Amino acid sequence: MGIIRDWIYEMGDTFLDLIFPSGIYCINCDAPIYNKPYGLCDSCREKIKWIKGRTCGKCGKPLENWYFPDACRDCVNEKHLFTKGFSCAVYDDSVKKIIIDLKYNGKGYYAKHIAEMMYQKLNEQNLQIDFIIPVPLHPKKQKERGYNQSYLLAKHLAHLSQTEINDRILIRNRYTQSQNKLSLINRQKNIKNAFTIINNGYICNKNILLVDDVYTTGNTVDACCKEMMRYGVKNIYIITPVIGKNE
Numbered sequence: 001m002g003i004i005r006d007w008i009y010e011m012g013d014t015f016l017d018l019i020f021p022s023g024i025y026c027i028n029c030d031a032p033i034y035n036k037p038y039g040l041c042d043s044c045r046e047k048i049k050w051i052k053g054r055t056c057g058k059c060g061k062p063l064e065n066w067y068f069p070d071a072c073r074d075c076v077n078e079k080h081l082f083t084k085g086f087s088c089a090v091y092d093d094s095v096k097k098i099i100i101d102l103k104y105n106g107k108g109y110y111a112k113h114i115a116e117m118m119y120q121k122l123n124e125q126n127l128q129i130d131f132i133i134p135v136p137l138h139p140k141k142q143k144e145r146g147y148n149q150s151y152l153l154a155k156h157l158a159h160l161s162q163t164e165i166n167d168r169i170l171i172r173n174r175y176t177q178s179q180n181k182l183s184l185i186n187r188q189k190n191i192k193n194a195f196t197i198i199n200n201g202y203i204c205n206k207n208i209l210l211v212d213d214v215y216t217t218g219n220t221v222d223a224c225c226k227e228m229m230r231y232g233v234k235n236i237y238i239i240t241p242v243i244g245k246n247e
């Protein structure tokens, strides 16, 4: 049943969703649920470290109350190119399985539930967004995986927020190794110049919301921003469901 259910959800068909409705099992522990926020049972939802209170003014990582600057250590040491980043929860063991399953285990249908938390976060800000752009995957990797999880998150977020999505402007031109298997220096090298803008007149003077699955060092989104800024983009905001803590 599991494999068939996964395959059917992959189809993303509303008709099939009527027969096999999503939101009946917790996306983290498989417990039966009915109509719970984010597709999570109460227990899993309570374990997640939701980001509220003090955050880094740049990337949105949570800050301890005793910590002095308004930016996290990472953002004090490294200048990021985006205007501001937002994230829903800390990337720890309580959410790891959900993100890994979304990215690598064919659970593309989780995106619908995860986008609900991103929508809530977005709603708490007062942002002017012209359109949403997902961080692209290289076509070869997308073919291997069957989908781009950031695109799926962006698609559902665009639907919920009634915002235009465009996944035809920013493309990935280099097939890069998975970032999490590399050291910090190699990560930066690996991602540099990996993205290209096509249809370049489109983003001039626009406010963009860039969607990725996880924010860690910001290297990936910075590489996207660097390319977009060459074409006169006005503001780039970043939204991810989860964010790593500073090392």
Ligand SMILES: [Zn+2]
Residues within 6 Å of the ligand: 026, 027, 028, 029, 030, 031, 040, 041, 042, 043, 044, 045
């Ligand atoms: Zn659960």
Ligand SMILES: [Zn+2]
Residues within 6 Å of the ligand: 056, 057, 058, 059, 060, 061, 071, 072, 073, 074, 075
């Ligand atoms: Zn920061």
